[in-house]
Amino acid sequence: MCTAATYRTKDFYFGRTLDYEFSYGDEVTVTPRNFSFSFRNMGLMESHYAMIGMAHVTEGYPLYYDAVNEKGLGMAGLNFVGNAAYKEEEPDKDNVAQFEFIPWILGQCATVQEAKALLKRINLVKTPFSKELPLAQLHWMMADCEEAITVESVKDGIKVYSNPVGVLTNNPPFDEQMFQLNQYMHISPKAPENLFSDKLPLYAYSRGMGALGLPGDLSSQSRFVRAAFVKMNSVSGDSEAESVSQFFHILGAVDQQRGCCEVGDGQYEVTLYTSCCNADKGIYYYTTYENHQITAVNLYKERLDGTQLVRYPLIQGEQIKMQN
């Protein structure tokens, strides 16, 4: 399971948790403006916006899981197993493979509005990257500082939903996830009043009782509700440190600990990494399951007009600061 979220203070932040039972070999990867993307059906894109994000790089290609471009547009792919459907190529459409979707959009669009225009012509095709890396069944959140949308390629075609919460998890489809929020509209950060019966002396015996009923499990619907509640009620200062700290706290609400989500054969899904990108400043912050210290890579410290990928393997292992 995974959860993606946006957050706005003075700057705009976009990030996600990536939850899985193994890593493909993830690296913070900068794609400079003149790296040549060769699209399977759409030809070469020789110059484009620069981007930074988490990717598995193979055969010289950045297979992005999530990224933000130099214009502050962010995009993340999350599992959508059983619902994602990719198509055969169609004439008069932009036939883009699932693994090309992030470079296709972030390479050319500065805003969600521009992405929406491209999405009108898109057909996500079922071309796999390779035999070893078959199609990933995903849906995506795209966001800039103004708005967020969810994009799903399903049996009926491409669905584009406005995402007023700025949160995405996995199944079910996004419209159903949103509908479920209706079930939780009584939940509040404030202390509850006794509406149960004025004939009973009920009272709030503990802090936090306004959120009684907020689901605590790891299912994707429950994580959606929990992340939405935490994000929508989030309060923080607007400095960089306070904003980044708060962002990691928001996604901390849906963190997965080893042992709690068994996926078979003694294997457990865990939060392999959590990212938070300052989309205005191009700084990609991350923590990993093994390393809680926040590490960061700055897009603008690289030569943005370059042609070669710049790759940063994740720093692993707890970095514990001894105080005495």
Ligand SMILES: C[C@H](CCC(=O)NCCS(=O)(=O)O)[C@H]1CC[C@H]2[C@@H]3[C@H](O)C[C@@H]4C[C@H](O)CC[C@]4(C)[C@H]3C[C@H](O)[C@]12C
């Ligand atoms: C496993 C990741 C999604 C994590 C997630 O949503 N887990 C939830 C599990 S579940 O709902 O509860 O089943 C996805 C997100 C991005 C995916 C990767 C990216 O799409 C890039 C390439 C795409 C290739 O087709 C496959 C390898 C791959 C490198 C993908 C491997 C894997 O499917 C990734 C890493």
